[in-house]
Amino acid sequence: MKISEKVKSQSVDPASREILQLAADQEIETVWNRLEKQQPQCGFGELGLCCRICAMGPCRIDPFGEGAQKGACGATADTIVARHLVRMIAGGAAAHSDHGRRPALLLKEIAEGHNQDYTIKDPKKLKAIAGRLGLNTENRDIKELALEVATIALNDFGKQDENTLAFVKAYAPKKRLARWQKIADDLSALSEKTIGILPRGIDREIVDIMHRTHFGVDHGPLSLIAQGVRAAIGDGWGGSLIATELQDVIFGTPKIREATANLGVLDKEQVNIVVHGHEPVLSEKIVELAATEKMQELARAQGAKGVNVVGMCCTGNEILMRHGVPIAGNELQQELAIITGAVELMSVDVQCIFPALAELSQCFHTHFVATSDQAAFPGSIHIQFEEDKANLCAERIVTMAVKNFINRKPERVQIPAFTSQAMVGFSVEAILEALGGTPEPLLDAIKSGAIKGVVGIVGCNNPKVTHDYYHIELAKALIAKDILVIGSGCWAIAAAKAGLMQVETAKDAGPGLQQVCEALKIPPCLHMGSCVDCSRMLVLAGALADTLGVDIDDLPLVGSAPEWLTEKAISIGTFFVASGVSVHLWPMPPIAGGAQVTEILTETAEEVFGGAFFVEEDPLKAAEKMAEIIAGKRLALGL
Amino acid sequence: MKELLIRAERCLGCRSCELACAVEHSTGKSLLSAINEKPQPQYRVHVTSDGNSSLPLQCRNCEDAPCLTACLAGALHRDARGVVLCNSDLCIGCWMCLMVCPFGIISQNHNERRIVKCDRCPDREIPACVTACPSGALVYREINQESREKRQQVLKKLQTPSAK
Numbered sequence: 027m028k029i030s031e032k033v034k035s036q037s038v039d040p041a042s043r044e045i046l047q048l049a050a051d052q053e054i055e056t057v058w059n060r061l062e063k064q065q066p067q068c069g070f071g072e073l074g075l076c077c078r079i080c081a082m083g084p085c086r087i088d089p090f091g092e093g094a095q096k097g098a099c100g101a102t103a104d105t106i107v108a109r110h111l112v113r114m115i116a117g118g119a120a121a122h123s124d125h126g127r128r129p130a131l132l133l134k135e136i137a138e139g140h141n142q143d144y145t146i147k148d149p150k151k152l153k154a155i156a157g158r159l160g161l162n163t164e165n166r167d168i169k170e171l172a173l174e175v176a177t178i179a180l181n182d183f184g185k186q187d188e189n190t191l192a193f194v195k196a197y198a199p200k201k202r203l204a205r206w207q208k209i210a211d212d213l214s215a216l217s218e219k220t221i222g223i224l225p226r227g228i229d230r231e232i233v234d235i236m237h238r239t240h241f242g243v244d245h246g247p248l249s250l251i252a253q254g255v256r257a258a259i260g261d262g263w264g265g266s267l268i269a270t271e272l273q274d275v276i277f278g279t280p281k282i283r284e285a286t287a288n289l290g291v292l293d294k295e296q297v298n299i300v301v302h303g304h305e306p307v308l309s310e311k312i313v314e315l316a317a318t319e320k321m322q323e324l325a326r327a328q329g330a331k332g333v334n335v336v337g338m339c340c341t342g343n344e345i346l347m348r349h350g351v352p353i354a355g356n357e358l359q360q361e362l363a364i365i366t367g368a369v370e371l372m373s374v375d376v377q378c379i380f381p382a383l384a385e386l387s388q389c390f391h392t393h394f395v396a397t398s399d400q401a402a403f404p405g406s407i408h409i410q411f412e413e414d415k416a417n418l419c420a421e422r423i424v425t426m427a428v429k430n431f432i433n434r435k436p437e438r439v440q441i442p443a444f445t446s447q448a449m450v451g452f453s454v455e456a457i458l459e460a461l462g463g464t465p466e467p468l469l470d471a472i473k474s475g476a477i478k479g480v481v482g483i484v485g486c487n488n489p490k491v492t493h494d495y496y497h498i499e500l501a502k503a504l505i506a507k508d509i510l511v512i513g514s515g516c517w518a519i520a521a522a523k524a525g526l527m528q529v530e531t532a533k534d535a536g537p538g539l540q541q542v543c544e545a546l547k548i549p550p551c552l553h554m555g556s557c558v559d560c561s562r563m564l565v566l567a568g569a570l571a572d573t574l575g576v577d578i579d580d581l582p583l584v585g586s587a588p589e590w591l592t593e594k595a596i597s598i599g600t601f602f603v604a605s606g607v608s609v610h611l612w613p614m615p616p617i618a619g620g621a622q623v624t625e626i627l628t629e630t631a632e633e634v635f636g637g638a639f640f641v642e643e644d645p646l647k648a649a650e651k652m653a654e655i656i657a658g659k660r661l662a663l664g665l
Numbered sequence: 666m667k668e669l670l671i672r673a674e675r676c677l678g679c680r681s682c683e684l685a686c687a688v689e690h691s692t693g694k695s696l697l698s699a700i701n702e703k704p705q706p707q708y709r710v711h712v713t714s715d716g717n718s719s720l721p722l723q724c725r726n727c728e729d730a731p732c733l734t735a736c737l738a739g740a741l742h743r744d745a746r747g748v749v750l751c752n753s754d755l756c757i758g759c760w761m762c763l764m765v766c767p768f769g770i771i772s773q774n775h776n777e778r779r780i781v782k783c784d785r786c787p788d789r790e791i792p793a794c795v796t797a798c799p800s801g802a803l804v805y806r807e808i809n810q811e812s813r814e815k816r817q818q819v820l821k822k823l824q825t826p827s828a829k
Contacts, residue, residue: 066681066685066796066797066798066799068679068681068799069681069684069685069688069696069797070679070680070681070684072696073696073697073700086680088680088683089684089687089696089699089700090683090684090687090699090700090705090706090707090708091705091775092707092708092775093680093683614697618696618697618700619700621701
């Protein structure tokens with residue numbers, strides 16, 4: 027198949043290129059076409075200078091100084107930019123944390139015996155969490171303990187006192203906790219206004235943002251950003267962390283395993299079900315039900331060889347990490363999967379799901395099934411998922427997929443013959459196990475300089491960046507510099523597809539990292555899970571810091587979201603920075619219109635938290651900058 | 666020759682043309698670098714609005730341009746494209762051009778007592794304001810093509826039975 031230059035500029039992934047070319051030839055619309063039709067995009071929006079908060083607006087600030095320099099209410103450029111930015115954090119923190127609420131509620135239901143469809147698969151992890159929370163774990167009934175843990179988690183969402191979240195206190199390293207308190211005290215003294223950094227309630231900090239960004243409340247860029255930080259900490263060390271930890275309890279903590287990635291995991295001879303979105307609660311059941319003899323038999327009766335469930339985006343990452351279920355692709359491949367003509371059914375839950383899938387699926391035989399009460403997609407089939415009837419719901423979905431096999435049009439099927447093997451499942455527990463039970467070997471490798479430092483790459487594809495290009499080039503450049511790369515979300519899928527998660531890839535790493543990888547039999551790029559699993563990276567960083575008796579910002583760590591798109595990525599970036607890890611972003615977030623906001627995020631944050639944001643378009647330059655930051659931290663540690 | 670035409674009924678007042686004009690007249694030629702340049706780049710198209718409707722106005726490059734006649738310093742001249750340009754070395758800031766301009770599109774350079782006006786983007790095939798317009802309120806096309814299309818529209822209106 028001849029691939030046009032245009033398609034080559036859209037993606038570096040060979041499987042995606044093949045389907046994009048097919049789409050171009052058949053004039054099937056994709057996100058790239060729609061983005062093209064959005065050009066030119068609004069410059070005021072790009073700079074963060076458009077305020078739509080009240081009905082005097084929309085107000086815009088002229089970045090060239092000639093027109094309005096204040097909104098109708100008198101809000102300056104920095105006020106408008108800061109308000110918009112922290113509302114993005116609120117959106118991101120809300121998405122992650124509301125996701126976390128679901129396993130917390132489910133754990134309570136299981137513990138109380140109200141839900142028979144799920145069980146506690148990892149009591150060991152439950153005990154570990156309970157131990158961290160200071161609960162007595164000796165000779166305890168598991169369900170009783172589960173209820174206590176779930177109650178503390180749910181309390182962290184909705185509690186109304188001024189105390190710090192229980193989960194933040196239990197998981198954040200001691201020095202960082204003390205640092206956050208000191209930062210709040212210092213900022214309060216400096217501004218003569220109370221400024222809080224430690225989160226009191228996960229939901230409360232998000233509501234607080236919505237309140238203070240309402241017309242006529244908080245106008246101070248520093249005050250606003252501090253609240254953004256507070257909500258983001260409530261996400262990273264709260265909501266996201268609760269999601270990860272309690273999902274591990276219910277579904278099992280990921281262990282190292284082999285899996286397959288890319289569109290080639292779709293099977294020409296089987297019923298293909300793609301599960302897409304972010305939550306594992308239903309998809310776990312779909313995987314379970316599809317594997318039953320009843321469903322496999324039903325598939326054979328329809329002329330298929332069986333039922334093949336594959337993942338997409340972070341729902342995919344969840345079941346990839348826990349069961350090694352093949353993953354069909356990341357965010358920009360959701361439409362491409364349907365265009366292969368081989369998908370009987372795509373089941374979606376929440377987050378990062380294009381509404382365009384509804385119309386697209388109608389051009390194929392694919393059933394596009396929405397399942398969440400929070401997510402309607404006009405044109406989709408809606409099968410309402412309820413946790414206490416999970417088996418029934420999953421069976422309905424799998425049956426619907428199987429019965430759709432006969433409607434597949436073989437002449438329209440084009441499955442790209444591209445897959446890659448990947449070693450996945452690097453939960454903190456799995457990493458520690460690979461290291462022999464303690465973080466010491468990793469710390470020794472860092473101390474000796476075999477590993478210079480660690481970069482965590484996260485989140486998203488964005489059609490403004492050539493699909494997967496930045497993810498892959500950045501990771502390659504870093505491992506060549508003896509920097510271990512860990513990560514989650516769409517980056518992890520990109521790295522898996524590009525073959526960066528194989529032990530053999532260690533040969534492309536620098537000599538030090540190569541030696542470590544070969545000794546431990548791990549790849550130089552580690553898949554740590556879905557985007558809520560960014561909390562795993564925090565926990566790992568915390569464990570390293572506590573073992574060394576230092577703070578996180580002393581460690582040679584850097585974060586990056588090089589193809590970011592969602593509000594969640596802004597929240598992730600903010601909790602990394604707040605935790606003392608500098609974060610690289612590309613594309614530019616909508617803050618450039620506010621000089622003071624930009625200064626706070628890129629300079630002041632470094633002084634306050636020990637980490638700041640930086641923006642860089644070129645992957646090699648970004649890798650250089652990260653190596654510089656790491657070298658600086660190593661020097662300060664005396665390494 | 667192509668002309669820069671305005672379809673006022675399509676203007677949403679978004680001022681994207683102003684931003685694009687300033688970026689085009691900056692050193693870095695990107696929005697992110699332009700906003701921090703000193704001296705600040707200036708736009709030469711002005712979205713004028715009365716709350717009900719908006720009009721993105723820029724130099725019309727009139728054939729019998731009053732500004733050309735009024736410029737005693739000889740700073741204003743017409744180039745091969747037919748565009749009226751200002752040689753700022755010669756401009757004495759007398760504002761005669763501004764006073765005689767029927768459209769008010771001459772403005773002051775922020776940093777000196779000299780004029781700033783549209784140069785119709787000499788480095789571009791299509792002026793930046795036209796490319797930036799998301800609603801098609803600014804078009805760059807041959808006059809004959811525009812009038813042909815307008816006549817077609819008139820014809821369409823007359824053929825509609827409901828047209829009174």
